[in-house]
Amino acid sequence: MAHRLSLREAAENIRQRKLSSVELVQALHTRIRKIEPKLEAFLHDDFDLAVKQAAQRDAQPADGPLHGVPVAIKDNISSAGRPCTCASMMLKDYVAPYDATVIRKLETAGAVVFGRLNMDEFAMGSSTENSAFQKTKNPWDLARIPGGSSGGAAAAVAADECFGALGSDTGGSIRQPAAFCGCVGLKPTYGRVSRFGLVAFASSLDQIGPVTKTAYDSALLLNAISGVDPMDSSSLPQPVPDYTKYLGRDIKGLKLGLPKEYFIEGLDPRVKQVIDQAIRHFGSLGAKLVEISLPQTPHAVATYYVIATAEASSNLARYDGVRYGLRTEKPGDVLDMYFRTRAEGFGPEVKRRIILGTYVLSSGYYDAYYLRAQKVRTLIRRDFEKAFTQCDAILTPTSPTVAFKFGEKTDDPLQMYLADIYTIAVNLAGICGISVPCGFVEKPARLPVGLQILGPAFGEPIILQVAHAYEQSTPWHLEKPNL
Amino acid sequence: MDYESVIGLEVHVQLKTKSKMFCACQNKYGSPPNTQVCPVCLGLPGTLPVMNEQAVKMTVLTGMMLGCEISPYSKFDRKNYFYPDMPKNYQISQYDMPLCKSGHIDLVKECYPKDAQNQVSAAKRIGITRIHLEEDVAKSFHLETTSSIDFNRAGTPLMEIVSEPDINTPEEAFAYLSTLRQILLYGKVSDADMEKGQMRCDCNISVRPVGQKEFGTKLEIKNMNTISGVRRALAYEIQRQTGCLKKGENLTQETRRWDEAAGQTFGMRSKEMAHDYRYFPEPDLMPVDTAVFMNEVKSWLPELPAAKKQRFMSDYRLTDYNAGVLVADLELANFFEVGAAPGKNPNAVANWVVNDLLRDLSESKLAIAQSPIKPLDIAELVEFCESGKISSRQAKDVFVEMFKTGKMPHRIIEEKGLSQVSDAAALETWCDEAIAANPQSVEAYKSGKTTALNHLKGQVMKLSKGKANPKTVDGILIKKLSA
Numbered sequence: 009m010a011h012r013l014s015l016r017e018a019a020e021n022i023r024q025r026k027l028s029s030v031e032l033v034q035a036l037h038t039r040i041r042k043i044e045p046k047l048e049a050f051l052h053d054d055f056d057l058a059v060k061q062a063a064q065r066d067a068q069p070a071d072g073p074l075h076g077v078p079v080a081i082k083d084n085i086s087s088a089g090r091p092c093t094c095a096s097m098m099l100k101d102y103v104a105p106y107d108a109t110v111i112r113k114l115e116t117a118g119a120v121v122f123g124r125l126n127m128d129e130f131a132m133g134s135s136t137e138n139s140a141f142q143k144t145k146n147p148w149d150l151a152r153i154p155g156g157s158s159g160g161a162a163a164a165v166a167a168d169e170c171f172g173a174l175g176s177d178t179g180g181s182i183r184q185p186a187a188f189c190g191c192v193g194l195k196p197t198y199g200r201v202s203r204f205g206l207v208a209f210a211s212s213l214d215q216i217g218p219v220t221k222t223a224y225d226s227a228l229l230l231n232a233i234s235g236v237d238p239m240d241s242s243s244l245p246q247p248v249p250d251y252t253k254y255l256g257r258d259i260k261g262l263k264l265g266l267p268k269e270y271f272i273e274g275l276d277p278r279v280k281q282v283i284d285q286a287i288r289h290f291g292s293l294g295a296k297l298v299e300i301s302l303p304q305t306p307h308a309v310a311t312y313y314v315i316a317t318a319e320a321s322s323n324l325a326r327y328d329g330v331r332y333g334l335r336t337e338k339p340g341d342v343l344d345m346y347f348r349t350r351a352e353g354f355g356p357e358v359k360r361r362i363i364l365g366t367y368v369l370s371s372g373y374y375d376a377y378y379l380r381a382q383k384v385r386t387l388i389r390r391d392f393e394k395a396f397t398q399c400d401a402i403l404t405p406t407s408p409t410v411a412f413k414f415g416e417k418t419d420d421p422l423q424m425y426l427a428d429i430y431t432i433a434v435n436l437a438g439i440c441g442i443s444v445p446c447g448f449v450e451k452p453a454r455l456p457v458g459l460q461i462l463g464p465a466f467g468e469p470i471i472l473q474v475a476h477a478y479e480q481s482t483p484w485h486l487e488k489p490n491l
Numbered sequence: 492m493d494y495e496s497v498i499g500l501e502v503h504v505q506l507k508t509k510s511k512m513f514c515a516c517q518n519k520y521g522s523p524p525n526t527q528v529c530p531v532c533l534g535l536p537g538t539l540p541v542m543n544e545q546a547v548k549m550t551v552l553t554g555m556m557l558g559c560e561i562s563p564y565s566k567f568d569r570k571n572y573f574y575p576d577m578p579k580n581y582q583i584s585q586y587d588m589p590l591c592k593s594g595h596i597d598l599v600k601e602c603y604p605k606d607a608q609n610q611v612s613a614a615k616r617i618g619i620t621r622i623h624l625e626e627d628v629a630k631s632f633h634l635e636t637t638s639s640i641d642f643n644r645a646g647t648p649l650m651e652i653v654s655e656p657d658i659n660t661p662e663e664a665f666a667y668l669s670t671l672r673q674i675l676l677y678g679k680v681s682d683a684d685m686e687k688g689q690m691r692c693d694c695n696i697s698v699r700p701v702g703q704k705e706f707g708t709k710l711e712i713k714n715m716n717t718i719s720g721v722r723r724a725l726a727y728e729i730q731r732q733t734g735c736l737k738k739g740e741n742l743t744q745e746t747r748r749w750d751e752a753a754g755q756t757f758g759m760r761s762k763e764m765a766h767d768y769r770y771f772p773e774p775d776l777m778p779v780d781t782a783v784f785m786n787e788v789k790s791w792l793p794e795l796p797a798a799k800k801q802r803f804m805s806d807y808r809l810t811d812y813n814a815g816v817l818v819a820d821l822e823l824a825n826f827f828e829v830g831a832a833p834g835k836n837p838n839a840v841a842n843w844v845v846n847d848l849l850r851d852l853s854e855s856k857l858a859i860a861q862s863p864i865k866p867l868d869i870a871e872l873v874e875f876c877e878s879g880k881i882s883s884r885q886a887k888d889v890f891v892e893m894f895k896t897g898k899m900p901h902r903i904i905e906e907k908g909l910s911q912v913s914d915a916a917a918l919e920t921w922c923d924e925a926i927a928a929n930p931q932s933v934e935a936y937k938s939g940k941t942t943a944l945n946h947l948k949g950q951v952m953k954l955s956k957g958k959a960n961p962k963t964v965d966g967i968l969i970k971k972l973s974a
């Protein structure tokens with residue numbers, strides 16, 4: 009039953025020599041073999057590499073905070089000698105020759121890297137249905153999507169296939185699947201965690217973050233991966249505190265903001281009911297609830313899809329068949345190689361976004377789209393800056409709905425994009441947010457609901473403190489799907 | 492009808508930094524293919540650029556040397572287009588906020604081609620529109636059935652220096668490039684060797700009837716490997732375009748390739764006309780605040796050729812010609828200064844360097860750095876002449892020997908027994924012998940034929956085997972004959 013442990017418990021068991029690192033890796037592997045046929049959360053089983061590393065850890069003194077603890081990785085984070093497919097045909101056989109900074113940092117903390125997790129192709133999507141390889145199921149209802157793009161990470165954590173994972177969040181890709189699968193997902197402040205080695209989707213929005221079973225585990229992983237990195241010029245030099253230190257502090261008297269623009273139509277009433285209950289619970293914990301306004305909210309989705317696709321169209325230009333990854337068979341000339349490689353290598357959603365991004369950057373359209381989007385982005389950032397003068401943290405639903413069924417929204421990309429409404433502005437503003445389980449919708453299936461707690465830039469201590477306080481006084485994070 | 496041409500030059504200059512523009516790879520010319528590469532300069536998924544500050548500083552220095560305004564705030568942009576030589580299929584460049592703007596180059600006579608120097612009347616100033624910094628692309632090789640790419644060059648820091656269309660003749664273009672190259676070498680920012688591709692030039696040229704205000708059709712010429720190649724290409728193109736216009740033909744805007752062997756330009760596919768580079772700010776790099784290092788870079792400013800020439804003329808009293816020749820090459824100027832420092836006759840040192848040394852070096856195809864004669868040897872040679880120890884004719888012989896063997900002048904004089912004899916006793920003996928052996932000359936002299944003295948002197952020189960100091964001999968003979 010070792011697979012049921014939290015990350016913190018796993019680390020403690022190793023420190024106390026109750027369990028070895030190899031035993032933990034094996035326990036997870038057993039679990040994975042049992043569950044994966046149903047769940048399909050992992051793209052690649054690097055068990056042999058992990059066991060070798062675990063054995064090394066067992067031979068060393070357990071001094072790192074994550075010593076010997078296996079951590080699974082979304083398949084868009086580079087780890088030397090392992091595949092890094094981004095769930096795309098384009099990188100089907102690509103093996104990364106170098107480590108992302110977060111991988112180095114995890115290993116410095118003693119962790120064992122184990123498992124490559126499914127995702128939407130190049131992190132583009134909200135359901136993980138855009139994976140070129142397999143459909144990951146929601147552990148609470150196998151007929152439903154796990155959310156996305158870090159759907160593999162959230163499903164694996166919720167199903168005890170790993171103790172914790174690293175995902176990436178560009179517009180909600182950690183928080184939304186965490187909400188759909190009933191686990192904890194944290195999107196750090198832009199610049200808090202190095203992006204070096206994270207395959208870029210939208211450079212000014214992407215951020216790596218932890219997907220875990222508890223808020224404490226989230227703090228543990230954040231401790232390990234945070235910090236300025238000379239390899240990433242967008243990483244910031246703010247000191248890294250011990251995030252676990254903030255957990256357990258009283259939240260009495262904290263001001264929690266409720267953005268009035270977030271609780272309007274489009275929000276599933278069943279979800280609203282659960283969220284309202286969670287908000288009331290904060291009241292009972294002594295927090296002060298204040299209404300705030302984020303007036304630019306209606307423009308966030310459009311702004312996001314201009315900026316994210318513009319950057320993506322450029323970031324994904326490198327997949328051309330010249331140096332690595334897929335190359336079409338017997339290309340005629342260079343242009344033919346480009347056209348056919350990209351036609352065969354990318355899935356429809358990726359193509360849609362590349363085309364959209366290329367369009368908004370085109371001469372004659374740049375000012376109307378990209379430049380204007382950048383201006384709105386500044387306004388969105390100011391919305392939050394102003395809001396945080398009135399409150400310490402903000403409470404919102406993570407998603408307007410619960411996990412939907414496979415295929416339910418694939419024909420309507422706009423509907424799919426709108427589902428990101430509560431998470432997207434956070435990336436545009438560059439601030440931090442965490443999603444924690446806050447209850448269930450019971451019908452037609454028992455499905456978890458996520459509460460999103462937002463903090464200002466480098467406000468990770470406060471959102472973790474609030475998340476932990478909530479978790480300690482509610483049972484939701486303890487519930488497990490019946491697999 | 493008379494026609495005039497309007498020429499603007501875009502010069503790309505590789506900077507002489509230790510490492511590449513955005514990664515730690517060595518910036519080294521001539522390594523085996525694909526040995527100076529890393530995940531960053533190969534554009535592998537997940538990699539990020541890190542700005543080479545030295546390259547930024549060198550560009551700012553270049554701007555200062557060319558009298559540019561230095562932007563207090565500058566940024567990088569992505570220039571998007573597909574090209575197999577470009578690892579990311581975008582080039583990190585600068586679009587609307589280049590590091591340097593509005594500078595100039597003053598063309599001086601010495602920088603024109605030798606055969607055109609006497610037609611140069613007034614000094615001319617060529618405006619510089621902008622200097623920006625970008626990354627160089629890789630280099631492809633087209634083999635019989637395949638192509639290969641060497642990525643060693645990819646990511647080399649590259650400055651683009653864009654001139655105003657102020658150039659009107661191929662000779663001015665030549666002078667502009669020679670002066671620019673001189674300045675780049677003075678600033679030690681580049682080796683600026685065109686044949687190694689360290690300095691590359693694209694020419695924009697149009698021809699119009701004299702008096703017409705509007706520019707003619709603009710054509711671009713590429714692929715010149717030497718400065719004189721640029722001159723030839725422009726001369727050819729002006730003639731071709733003028734010919735077309737005279738025949739009443741229309742010119743089409745296109746890019747033409749210079750074929751040095753054929754001495755002609757050829758039209759290239761004009762497909763790239765439609766390029767939309769979709770520039771947008773590089774999200775992976777932070778903007779550059781040049782104020783931080785302005786003082787440091789100012790302290791690097793070298794004495795530029797024009798100032799050095801003035802100083803050579805006033806401090807060393809060199810002729811305009813000698814000073815001009817010396818400063819045209821920084822190493823030559825330095826060579827001269829080392830030689831001129833200890834002596835009292837810097838002009839004599841300059842004469843030896845400009846007339847004798849340069850001739851011998853060019854005959855042996857040696858650069859100044861490879862000169863077998865060292866600057867202090869020339870100073871010593873001048874000293875021997877000044878003190879009358881050797882005659883100027885002997886000095887020429889000594890110089891030949893110095894160049895041949897690299898030996899110092901005093902050793903050559905010693906070994907060959909060349910030193911002039913000024914020892915009175917020896918001279919008096921030779922004079923007495925000459926007087927005794929030539930009574931007719933003595934007679935002639937005494938009867939007023941002063942030229943007879945030369946005959947007697949010649950005899951003394953013969954007896955001394957050329958070692959007698961002729962001036963001293965004169966004195967002794969006159970004294971003896973008038974006694």
Ligand SMILES: [Zn+2]
Nearest residue numbers: 514516529532
């Ligand atoms: Zn490199």
